[in-house]
Amino acid sequence: MTGCGVVKMKGEVGKIFGETSSFEFEFVVFNPRDVKRGDYVKVWNDVEGWIVAYVTDVKAKSDFSSEDVIKGRNVESEIYVAKASVIGKRENGYLRAPRTPFVPGEKIFLAEEDLVADVLGMSQEGAYIGLLGDTSVRVRLDINSLVQKHVCILAKTGSGKSYTAGVIIEELIEKGVPLLIIDPHGEYSSLRYRNDVSEETERMGEFGIKPRGYDSIRVYVPPGSPFADRADGVIHLDGRNLDAEEIIELGNITSSSAQALLYQVLKDMHDYTIDDILSRVEGEKHSSKAVILGALTKIQKSGLFSENPTPLEILLQKGRAVILDLRGLDPVYQDLIVARVCDRLFDMRKREEIPPGMIVIEEAHNFIPERGFGKAVSTQILRTIASEGRKFGLGLMVISQRPARVDKNVISQCNTQIILRLTNPNDINAVRKGVEGLTAEMVEEVKRLPPGNAVVVSPELERPVIVRVRVRKSRHGHAVEIFGGRKSGKTKRKEVKSESRNQSQSGLFKRIFGG
Numbered sequence: 001m002t003g004c005g006v007v008k009m010k011g012e013v014g015k016i017f018g019e020t021s022s023f024e025f026e027f028v029v030f031n032p033r034d035v036k037r038g039d040y041v042k043v044w045n046d047v048e049g050w051i052v053a054y055v056t057d058v059k060a061k062s063d064f065s066s067e068d069v070i071k072g073r074n075v076e077s078e079i080y081v082a083k084a085s086v087i088g089k090r091e092n093g094y095l096r097a098p099r100t101p102f103v104p105g106e107k108i109f110l111a112e113e114d115l116v117a118d119v120l121g122m123s124q125e126g127a128y129i130g131l132l133g134d135t136s137v138r139v140r141l142d143i144n145s146l147v148q149k150h151v152c153i154l155a156k157t158g159s160g161k162s163y164t165a166g167v168i169i170e171e172l173i174e175k176g177v178p179l180l181i182i183d184p185h186g187e188y189s190s191l192r193y194r195n196d197v198s199e200e201t202e203r204m205g206e207f208g209i210k211p212r213g214y215d216s217i218r219v220y221v222p223p224g225s226p227f228a229d230r231a232d233g234v235i236h237l238d239g240r241n242l243d244a245e246e247i248i249e250l251g252n253i254t255s256s257s258a259q260a261l262l263y264q265v266l267k268d269m270h271d272y273t274i275d276d277i278l279s280r281v282e283g284e285k286h287s288s289k290a291v292i293l294g295a296l297t298k299i300q301k302s303g304l305f306s307e308n309p310t311p312l313e314i315l316l317q318k319g320r321a322v323i324l325d326l327r328g329l330d331p332v333y334q335d336l337i338v339a340r341v342c343d344r345l346f347d348m349r350k351r352e353e354i355p356p357g358m359i360v361i362e363e364a365h366n367f368i369p370e371r372g373f374g375k376a377v378s379t380q381i382l383r384t385i386a387s388e389g390r391k392f393g394l395g396l397m398v399i400s401q402r403p404a405r406v407d408k409n410v411i412s413q414c415n416t417q418i419i420l421r422l423t424n425p426n427d428i429n430a431v432r433k434g435v436e437g438l439t440a441e442m443v444e445e446v447k448r449l450p451p452g453n454a455v456v457v458s459p460e461l462e463r464p465v466i467v468r469v470r471v472r473k474s475r476h477g478h479a480v481e482i483f484g485g486r487k488s489g490k491t492k493r494k495e496v497k498s499e500s501r502n503q504s505q506s507g508l509f510k511r512i513f514g515g
């Protein structure tokens with residue numbers, strides 16, 4: 001038995017020993033059941049009063065040797081030693097770290113939840129995303145900071161990115177923040193329905209929430225979408241002034257002489273429609289003319305562009321969360337829609353024609369790829385929103401399973417960073433570099449986080465914390481991977497399958513099921 005003979009005060013769980021500093025110390029744990037990695041403890045400092053520290057590790061030590069093993073002896077006693085990293089104390093609203101080292105022999109107590117919440121700077125208001133570590137302290141993120149200073153959610157597939165995004169979206173909807181959700185997998189329209197998964201509803205008491213659905217959801221789809229019958233509307237874009245790059249991408253023009261011709265034709269055209277380009281190209285005497293005409297005709301046939309485009313202000317409206325369900329759409333068209341929509345919204349926001357709000361980008365590596373990991377026409381505007389959006393009240397929620405492949409600048413513009421489990425070394429490296437204030441210990445934690453647990457870094461929190469993300473109030477829709485044939489997540493709901501009967505024959509949509 002450890003701790004025998006030690007004089008203990010009531011509630012005392014350990015005592016400091018060995019070398020200490022004002023940043024970290026080690027303490028002997030009297031009973032290993034009382035102190036675990038991730039716990040918050042407090043220690044009395046004669047000069048400073050109560051100081052809070054975070055347990056980064058607990059080790060068992062004994063003098064049991066190889067010789068003991070050979071001689072068949074048993075372990076007689078082991079001691080448990082915890083390592084703690086000092087957080088500090090709150091004084092006049094500010095966190096202060098002690099300036100004097102802790103004295104060996106000082107007593108360690110478990111810190112009360114109120115004290116921990118106060119020291120870490122937990123707010124009583126804001127978006128409630130879950131509970132701190134093993135405690136019942138609610139972690140709330142400031143709404144203005146979330147919306148204006150951007151948030152990223154990074155984690156490997158299946159560790160809870162979209163689920164966590166859903167939790168934040170629920171909170172933002174309840175606070176009335178206008179949202180546009182770019183939804184390549186059609187996962188978010190289930191926000192309409194209350195969560196009825198029993199394993200999750202059973203845990204609602206623990207988090208102090210109740211199931212509910214949101215009727216402020218509106219779903220829009222592109223023309224030809226097989227999911228149009230469930231949508232609130234179809235969006236058409238203004239096809240004016242498509243640039244050469246966009247036409248090359250949409251029309252899949254690979255011939256360099258055709259590309260050259262297109263650049264040449266567009267060089268002196270201003271404010272034009274697709275028809276205008278068609279008639280100009282028709283007048284050319286060039287061997288590649290047919291390629292361009294074919295590409296333009298295909299773009300027109302997509303039906304995406306119209307003389308009567310959808311007024312895009314409907315995508316960001318007071319009291320609404322609008323979902324742009326791009327499921328099944330050719331990725332090139334997804335990219336173009338995101339580019340054009342975001343460009344227009346940013347413009348309207350600058351002129352205050354739409355309210356402040358947030359754009360949620362799932363699969364962000366496809367829209368804002370890091371250099372060397374592909375090209376996307378939406379990159380430029382998303383970079384601009386990341387760097388200038390806060391001035392105009394337009395925020396981004398960037399979600400990706402490949403942090404290493406998302407534009408580094410955009411990630412580092414995100415003030416709130418939510419990281420769930422990651423295992424790929426390149427992705428871990430990207431997070432280590434891109435997330436300010438992430439300690440080496442937290443990086444280690446990231447590799448081991450159980451599903452639904454996140455490391456959260458936020459400007460309001462004094463240090464990164466581990467959060468048990470709360471269960472969803474509304475139903476979580478499961479992602480269906482359409483391109484590349486890989487399925488991510490579980491496709492529990494049978495209704496998903498029946499949607500295939502509405503298969504569109506439009507060339508923009510790939511066969512989704514049973515292809």
Ligand SMILES: Nc1ncnc2c1ncn2[C@@H]1O[C@H](COP(=O)(O)OP(=O)(O)O)[C@@H](O)[C@H]1O
Pocket residue numbers: 155156157158159160161162163164200451452453468469470471472476478479488489490
């Ligand atoms: N906070 C959570 N509470 C309960 N279950 C969760 C939580 N986060 C994730 N899950 C479970 O993990 C699964 C995968 O999460 P999901 O968000 O779809 O992963 P991805 O990271 O691929 O987007 C979900 O279907 C859900 O069952």
Ligand SMILES: [Mg+2]
Pocket residue numbers: 161162163479
């Ligand atoms: Mg997902």
